[in-house]
Amino acid sequence: MTDNKLINLINISKSYGDNVVLDELNLYIRENEFLTLLGPSGCGKTTTLRIIGGFENPDKGQVIFEGKDITKLPPNERQLNTVFQKYALFTHMTIAENIAFGLKIKKKSKDYINDKIKYALKLVNLDGFENRMPDSLSGGQQQRIAIARAIVNEPKVLLLDEPLGALDLKLRQDMQYELIRLKNELGITFIYVTHDQEEALTMSDTVVVMNQGYIQQIGSPEDIYNEPQNAFVADFIGESNILPSIMIEDKLVNILGTSFACVDTGFGRNKPVDVVIRPEDIDLVKPEDGIIKGVVTSLLFKGVHYEMEVNANGHDWLVHSTDLVPVGNEVGIWVDPYDIQIMNKPESEDEEAVELDI
Amino acid sequence: MKLFNITNTKTNSSSNKNGGSSLGNDKVKWLSLPYIVWMIGFIILPLLVIIYYGLTSGNKLKNLFTLGNIRLILDPTNFKALRLSLELSLISTLICLLLAYPLAMILSRSRMKSNNFIVMIIILPMWMNFLLRTIAWQNILERTGIINTVLNFLKLPTLNIINTPLAIVLGMVYNFLPFMVLPIYNVLIKIDKDVVAAARDLGANSIQTFLKIILPLSIPGVISGITMVFVPSLTTFVISTILGGSKIILIGNVIEQHFRVGNWHAGSGLSIVLMFFILVSMAILSKYDKEGEGGSLW
Amino acid sequence: MVKRIMEKFYVGLILLFLYAPIFVLIVLSFNQAKSRSKWGGFTLHWYRELFKNKYIMNALYTTLIIALLSALIATIIGTVAAIAISSMRKPPRTILIGITNIPLLNADIVTGLSLMLLFVALRFTLGFTSVLISHITFNIPYVILSVMPKIRQLSPNTYEAALDLGASPIYAFFKVILPDIFPGVLTGFFLAFTMSLDDFVITHFTKGPQINTLSTKIYTEVRKGIKPEIYALSTLMFIAVLLLLVIINRRNADKKDTIKKFD
Numbered sequence: 001m002t003d004n005k006l007i008n009l010i011n012i013s014k015s016y017g018d019n020v021v022l023d024e025l026n027l028y029i030r031e032n033e034f035l036t037l038l039g040p041s042g043c044g045k046t047t048t049l050r051i052i053g054g055f056e057n058p059d060k061g062q063v064i065f066e067g068k069d070i071t072k073l074p075p076n077e078r079q080l081n082t083v084f085q086k087y088a089l090f091t092h093m094t095i096a097e098n099i100a101f102g103l104k105i106k107k108k109s110k111d112y113i114n115d116k117i118k119y120a121l122k123l124v125n126l127d128g129f130e131n132r133m134p135d136s137l138s139g140g141q142q143q144r145i146a147i148a149r150a151i152v153n154e155p156k157v158l159l160l161d162e163p164l165g166a167l168d169l170k171l172r173q174d175m176q177y178e179l180i181r182l183k184n185e186l187g188i189t190f191i192y193v194t195h196d197q198e199e200a201l202t203m204s205d206t207v208v209v210m211n212q213g214y215i216q217q218i219g220s221p222e223d224i225y226n227e228p229q230n231a232f233v234a235d236f237i238g239e240s241n242i243l244p245s246i247m248i249e250d251k252l253v254n255i256l257g258t259s260f261a262c263v264d265t266g267f268g269r270n271k272p273v274d275v276v277i278r279p280e281d282i283d284l285v286k287p288e289d290g291i292i293k294g295v296v297t298s299l300l301f302k303g304v305h306y307e308m309e310v311n312a313n314g315h316d317w318l319v320h321s322t323d324l325v326p327v328g329n330e331v332g333i334w335v336d337p338y339d340i341q342i343m344n345k346p347e348s349e350d351e352e353a354v355e356l357d358i
Numbered sequence: 359m360k361l362f363n364i365t366n367t368k369t370n371s372s373s374n375k376n377g378g379s380s381l382g383n384d385k386v387k388w389l390s391l392p393y394i395v396w397m398i399g400f401i402i403l404p405l406l407v408i409i410y411y412g413l414t415s416g417n418k419l420k421n422l423f424t425l426g427n428i429r430l431i432l433d434p435t436n437f438k439a440l441r442l443s444l445e446l447s448l449i450s451t452l453i454c455l456l457l458a459y460p461l462a463m464i465l466s467r468s469r470m471k472s473n474n475f476i477v478m479i480i481i482l483p484m485w486m487n488f489l490l491r492t493i494a495w496q497n498i499l500e501r502t503g504i505i506n507t508v509l510n511f512l513k514l515p516t517l518n519i520i521n522t523p524l525a526i527v528l529g530m531v532y533n534f535l536p537f538m539v540l541p542i543y544n545v546l547i548k549i550d551k552d553v554v555a556a557a558r559d560l561g562a563n564s565i566q567t568f569l570k571i572i573l574p575l576s577i578p579g580v581i582s583g584i585t586m587v588f589v590p591s592l593t594t595f596v597i598s599t600i601l602g603g604s605k606i607i608l609i610g611n612v613i614e615q616h617f618r619v620g621n622w623h624a625g626s627g628l629s630i631v632l633m634f635f636i637l638v639s640m641a642i643l644s645k646y647d648k649e650g651e652g653g654s655l656w
Numbered sequence: 657m658v659k660r661i662m663e664k665f666y667v668g669l670i671l672l673f674l675y676a677p678i679f680v681l682i683v684l685s686f687n688q689a690k691s692r693s694k695w696g697g698f699t700l701h702w703y704r705e706l707f708k709n710k711y712i713m714n715a716l717y718t719t720l721i722i723a724l725l726s727a728l729i730a731t732i733i734g735t736v737a738a739i740a741i742s743s744m745r746k747p748p749r750t751i752l753i754g755i756t757n758i759p760l761l762n763a764d765i766v767t768g769l770s771l772m773l774l775f776v777a778l779r780f781t782l783g784f785t786s787v788l789i790s791h792i793t794f795n796i797p798y799v800i801l802s803v804m805p806k807i808r809q810l811s812p813n814t815y816e817a818a819l820d821l822g823a824s825p826i827y828a829f830f831k832v833i834l835p836d837i838f839p840g841v842l843t844g845f846f847l848a849f850t851m852s853l854d855d856f857v858i859t860h861f862t863k864g865p866q867i868n869t870l871s872t873k874i875y876t877e878v879r880k881g882i883k884p885e886i887y888a889l890s891t892l893m894f895i896a897v898l899l900l901l902v903i904i905n906r907r908n909a910d911k912k913d914t915i916k917k918f919d
Contacts, residue, residue, distance in 0.1 A: 055555050075558040082559045088552035092574045101570075102560035153560060390740030390752065393733050393796065397755050400793040404770035405758075407777055461670050464663045479674060481847075484854040485897040486678050486890050489874045493692075493882060494677030497684070502693055504680070532673065585761065593763035596856060600878060610765055617769060617861070626773070629766050636763060 004031040005064075006189055007052060007157065012061035014047055021047045022058070023213045029157075029191060034183055036192045038200040039210035040236070045193045046161060048210075052191065053082045053159050066156075076105075081150035082159040086166060087142045089134040095121075095145055096130040102153040120148035123182065140171045147182065157189040164199065176202050197237050201225060209233050230343050234276040241282075241318050245275040245342075253342060256313035258292045262340040274343045279307070279320040281339035290332015296325050411626035427627020436612055436628065443609040444635070446523055447591035450530035451538075454587045455580065457531070458538035462579075465539075466546035479536050492529055492600045499525055499601070521603035529597040530587075537586035545579030546572070581643045589636055678894065685887035692881060702888040709885050712873070716889065718784070719853060719869040726791035727848035733792070734799025734848075735841050739833070741800070742807045756801070759794045767794060768861035775862065782864025790862045791852045798851060799844035806840030 007029040014022040022044045029035050037045035050056040052063060054075035063071045070078060081102070090098050096117050103113045121127050124144035134142055143163055150158055160179075164172045180203055183190050194200055200207050201221040209216040209224060209232075217229045228234035231242050245255040250265040255275055267273055287293045294312025306324055309316045312333055325331050415424045430436055483491060498504045499520045506516040519525050549572065557567040595610030602608075609632060616625035685703070689696025706712060741752050759767055771790045775782055810833065818828035834841075856871035863872055874886060 053555075053559060055558075074563075075555065076561045076563050080559075082556065084552040084556055086550065086552060088550055088556040090553060090557070090571060090575075101557070101562070105561045105566060149556075149560065386743040387740050389736045390744075393737030393740070394752070396733060396793070396796065397752075400771065400774070400789060401755060401758050404767075404774040407773045408766065408770040411773055457670065460666060464667055479671075481850055482894070482898060482901065483674060483678060484850050486681060486894045487856075487871055487874060488854050489856055489871060489878070490681055490882070490886070490890055491677045493874075493878065494680040494684075497680050497692060498676060500693065532677070535670075535674070589761065589763055593765050595765065596875075610763075613765060613769070617772075622773065625769065629769055632763060633766055636761070640761070 005029070006031040006033075006066065007191075008062075008064040009048070009052070010062045010064065012048070012051060012058045012063070014044075014051065014056065014058050021213055022051075025061070025213070025215065027208060027215065027218075029189060032187060032189055034180075034190045034192065034203060034205045036194060036200040036204040036207050037210055038194060038197060038207055038236075039216075040195055042212070043210040044213040045195075045210050049082075049159050049161055049191060049193045052157075053080060054078050055082075079155055080157040080159055081153050081155040082161065083143075083146045083150050083163045085162045087134075087139075087146040089142055089145060089149070091134050093134075094130065095126075095132050095134065095137075098134065098145060099149045099152055101149065106153075116152045120152045123151070123185070124148045124178075139167055140175065143167065143175065144178075151182075151186060151188075155188065157191060158186075160190060160192045162194055163192075164196075165194075172199070179203060201237070209236065211236075227341055228276055228343065231274050231276075234274075234341070234343065239279050239318060239320075241275075241277045241279065241315075243275045243277070243315065245273055247271045247273045247342060251337070253340065256292075256315050258313060260291060260335060260340055261337040262342060263338050264340075264342040267342060267344070272345055274345060276341040276343060277317075277335055277339060279318040280305070281335060282310075282317060282319045282321075283334040283336075284308075284310070284319060284321050284323060284325055285332040285334045287330045287332045290334050292333050294331060294333055296327050296329050296331060299324070299327050408626045408629055411623050412630040413627070414623060416623035427624050428630060430624055430627055431631045435607070436609070439607045439612050440609045440631070442523070442606070443592050446527055446530065446608070447588055450527050450534070450591045451584055451588045453527070453531050454535050454538040455583065458535060458542055458583060459580075462539050462542035462546055465543055479539065483536075488533065489596065489600070492533065492597055495525070495529060495532065495601060496520060499528070520601065521605065523602070523606060525601040526598050526606060526608075529601045530591040530594065533597065534587040534590055537590075538583035541579040541582035541586065542576060543579075545576045549575050577646060581646060585640060585643060588639055592635065592639075593632055681887050682891045682894070684884065685891040687884065687887075690881075690884060702884040703892075706885040706888045706892075709883070711868075712870075712883070712885055712889060715868045715870050715873040718867055719871070722784070722788055722791055722869065723849050723852040726788055726795050726852045727845050730792045730795035730848045731799050731841060731845045734796045734844060735803050735837070737796070738800045738803040738807055742804065756797045760797050760801075764855075764857035765861075768858035771858070772861045782862060783866050786862045786864065787859055787867070787869070790858050791855065794855070794858060795848035795852060798847045799841075802844035802847060803837055803840040806837040810836055 005028040009025055009027045012022050012025040013020075025044070025048065027048075037048055039045050047056060051058050054070070054073060054077075058071065061071070062069050065078070065080075090101065093101070099117045099120055100113045103116060108116075117130060118127075121129055124147055126141060126144055126148070129137070129141070129145070134145065137145065143166075146163070147158075163179075164175050167175060176199060179190070179192075192200075192203065201224070204221055206218065207221055207224045208218050211232055217224060217233045219227075224233065225237055228237060228240075234240045234242055243255050245253050247264075247267040247270070248254050248259065249269050250267075251262055253260050253262050253264075253273070253275060284290075292312045294310040294317065296308050297311050297316065298309045300307045302320075305320045305322050308319045308321065308325065310319055310331060310333060311317075317333060319333075412427050413423055413425070415422055415426065431440060496503070499517075500506075501516070501518065501520065503520070505519075509516050519528070553575075554567060554571060557571045558564075562570060593610050595608060595614045598606055598608045598611055609628065613625045613628045613632070616622070616628065684692065686698050686700070687695055688699040688701065737752075741749055744752070768790070771786070771793070772782070775786045780786060814832050814836070815828055818832040819825065823831065854871075856875060859869050860872055860875065863869070868876070870886070870889070874882060877883060877886075
């Protein structure tokens with residue numbers, strides 16, 4: 001991976017009527033990156049993708065592609081191709097005609113086109129489907145054709161708009177591996193839109209978490225999961241305990257009246273903060289060994305672990321543990337300092353509102 | 359107004375695929391009995407009666423099978439009327455198509471909830487009687503009518519349209535244009551916006567997108583529209599009576615005259631010829647409608 | 657921007673084309689001169705005369721009663737038939753829908769003549785009943801084709817759920833099915849009513865000498881010249897429906913406004 005900025009979005013704003021979808025968005029995408037725009041519906045992720053694809057014009061701002069401003073360029077003149085959410089195959093054409101569509105427009109030779117169709121169908125594991133009609137294919141197969149149709153044009157960037165959204169769980173998981181394989185074989189840039197955090201964490205090099213038209217956090221899947229920068233990200237990515245706390249001093253935080261050692265510094269003294277603790281990072285120990293004591297109030301068997309709620313200091317702590325502690329038992333709660341993630345309190349009311357929504 | 363399919367055999371979505379249905383009770387089928395009886399009695403039977411009349415001589419003594427009534431179409435006056443009907447209805451259908459397609463495109467792309475607009479176009483004028491609306495065209499077209507008054511005022515040469523085939527074509531286009539707009543509009547709004555975006559994305563410019571994607575996908579609606587305009591134009595006798603004066607005779611007028619003077623067997627025979635042309639036109643059109651789906655009327 | 661203006665201009669031209677005759681008729685209803693072709697000054701005279709003209713009021717009454725009855729009966733037969741047809745397997749369903757389409761696709765003149773011949777063959781006197789039967793016949797397809805899509809949209813489980821909760825099939829129909837398909841039923845009724853009102857050709861052949869609807873009354877006057885009262889009457893009917901549609905649209909628009917769209 002190079003540090004080349006292949007696409008650069010500068011100060012992009014977009015609204016529909018009174019509804020502001022994107023507000024001064026800045027984002028760059030590096031060459032050969034698998035970048036995912038992740039967020040709840042209405043967060044502006046699809047609009048961002050459509051602006052890159054050229055299907056929407058931003059009200060303000062620029063789209064730079066390989067150093068050139070392409071903001072005003074129509075989609076047919078952009079070196080990108082899109083895989084649409086519901087495939088958008090041409091139902092009146094055969095599979096081969098679908099795949100050949102872009103190549104015929106570029107007036108490629110017959111032999112070239114036929115080779116490309118063969119190659120693309122092989123790539124998506126659908127050899128021999130040339131003369132079938134799109135209607136006769138399953139959802140997963142149609143999705144692969146949509147991908148094949150896009151990649152034969154050798155785009156520098158492939159845009160994927162919730163491409164797995166309409167597939168069932170098993171197929172979705174298979175397709176995730178398929179996409180990663182494709183990405184590696186083709187060696188091109190993928191920009192992927194999804195609301196599914198698991199999909200985002202599994203496939204991406206970089207995850208961009210968005211909400212209400214703003215970027216909440218950009219980082220590797222590990223960063224996003226382990227070090228969420230605000231309560232929205234923490235809550236959206238996986239399950240977590242978000243606890244209003246006070247940073248007493250560097251490396252010491254008061255959570256619900258009890259002091260915990262942590263590793264974070266630089267928040268100042270006696271500052272209100274939010275603390276995130278992932279449920280699997282809480283260790284249940286003997287009552288006397290814990291930092292605080294609590295009582296187990298509920299217990300669910302989840303397959304690989306038990307999910308428990310422990311009431312301590314007036315809060316129900318969500319705990320994932322492989323050890324079973326029956327309801328009503330007293331336990332101690334222990335959290336390693338490096339498992340405590342400190343976040344600044346949200347500054348704008350907007351972000352606060354979001355927190356309540358989720 | 360909701361859409362529905364007119365020659366549909368393929369619109370059996372999800373719930374009906376297995377033959378079962380939302381009301382998958384076998385007894386429910388019998389609810390169609392009154393309808394079936396009605397349709398046999400008042401659709402099938404009348405057609406058999408008109409065919410019977412058309413193929414018999416009507417001679418009280420020997421009411422025998424004859425092709426004489428059908429052969430009447432070869433009579434020069436009748437044949438001329440049929441040819442003129444075919445010509446004028448083909449021209450009207452073509453004009454309707456050329457006017458309706460852009461209108462349907464504009465309506466289907468506009469963001470307003472255009473169903474209201476569609477209702478306005480089709481349903482509202484119908485509450486002003488169709489004969490009256492056609493008569494009003496006399497006012498607009500005649501020698502001292504509105505158009506010529508305006509032309510006079512502008513010191514331009516006046517037009518002599520009334521009582522010409524042109525006036526009849528205009529009457530046909532006026533009366534049947536909505537039946538071309540609706541089915542085309544209905545297929546256009548059903549085309550997935552992402553399919554159009556995909557064509558653009560794959561490098562097609564707007565003209566290529568129209569020719570390769572939008573036009574082929576809208577063919578069922580075009581076919582429906584052509585049928586809905588061509589058949590009533592071919593068979594009308596009212597429009598030619600009102601706007602064509604007494605000189606221009608269409609095949610509809612011929613048939614109506616035969617019936618008016620009690621010549622039922624001859625009129626029925628010519629009706630069979632007319633039905634033959636309707637069937638032929640539908641057969642030709644259904645060939646172009648690959649999907650066999652037909653467009654939707656409303 | 658230029659394109660937008662061109663598009664608006666085009667739509668405007670088509671609307672002008674479609675509504676110019678209607679405008680002419682409305683103007684004529686206020687025309688003092690009895691002749692169609694000259695303007696004799698503004699008057700409301702024909703509106704007063706209209707209600708005194710026994711022939712026109714009779715024709716109006718016949719027209720409305722036939723439209724109402726035929727739409728009502730067609731709606732009942734058609735709705736029940738649509739439900740039955742949806743429950744059928746493919747071959748019979750295709751055949752029935754094919755037959756349903758005949759009156760829509762066939763020429764009016766053939767439909768009208770064939771019905772007339774049938775009535776005559778059965779020694780059935782042409783009159784109110786024959787017109788009513790004919791109108792029901794060409795109205796049923798409009799109802800069926802309006803109701804069918806609504807039935808297709810029904811969740812297959814709602815009816816079963818109602819039965820599961822102890823409802824009898826008839827109770828379930830009226831409480832669960834009918835409310836869901838009602839918009840389609842209403843559309844079908846309105847469409848049937850309008851078609852019946854606007855029909856001339858089929859009525860012309862099946863009415864016999866005794867009765868007249870507005871259409872056939874107008875047709876007999878085409879040569880002699882239309883009575884201006886008829887312009888007044890159709891102006892009133894047109895305005896009434898226009899107001900009705902505006903009110904319905906307003907109400908629908910209000911409902912839509914409350915739902916906001918995101919992403």
